[in-house]
Amino acid sequence: MTADLEEKTDRYGDLLAEALEAATIAPPEGTPMATAAEECREMAASYLADGDHFRENGDLVNALASFSYGHAWLDAGARVGLFDVPTDGHLFTV
Template sequence: MTADLTEKTDRYENLLAEALAEAEVAVPPETPLGDAAGEFEEMARSYLEDGRHFRDDDDPVNALAAFSYGHAWLDAGARMGLFDVPEHGHLFTV
């Protein structure tokens, strides 16, 4: 089971990092929606950092949870139209 958890944690970290690299803010930055996009992106980046910290502390369960939560923030923002993201592929559910 440890190998499965390690593989899944690595996969979700890569998914979040790739999604962050691909997402581009799609709303004017000086608007309330621009503020929301910034907050969603900040949450995703924070969870990526948290997940890496948990993994470094040999806590793969919380690392996986953090990577998953981070991706959820970014994916939700994409669904709301805050981000331009690839429409095809494995990074987003839009």
């Protein structure tokens, strides 16, 4: 079971890192929606950092949870138009 958790944690960490790179803010700069997008992006980046910290300290359950929450911020933002994201591939459910 530990090997499965390690694999899933690594996969979700990589997914979040890739998604952060791929997501660009869609609304025009200086608008309230752009501010919301920046805040969502910041939350996702914070969860990535938290997940990395947990993983480095052997806490795979909280690392996986952090990576999942971080990706949820990006995925939800993409669904409501805060981010331009690739529509093909595995990064987003849009």
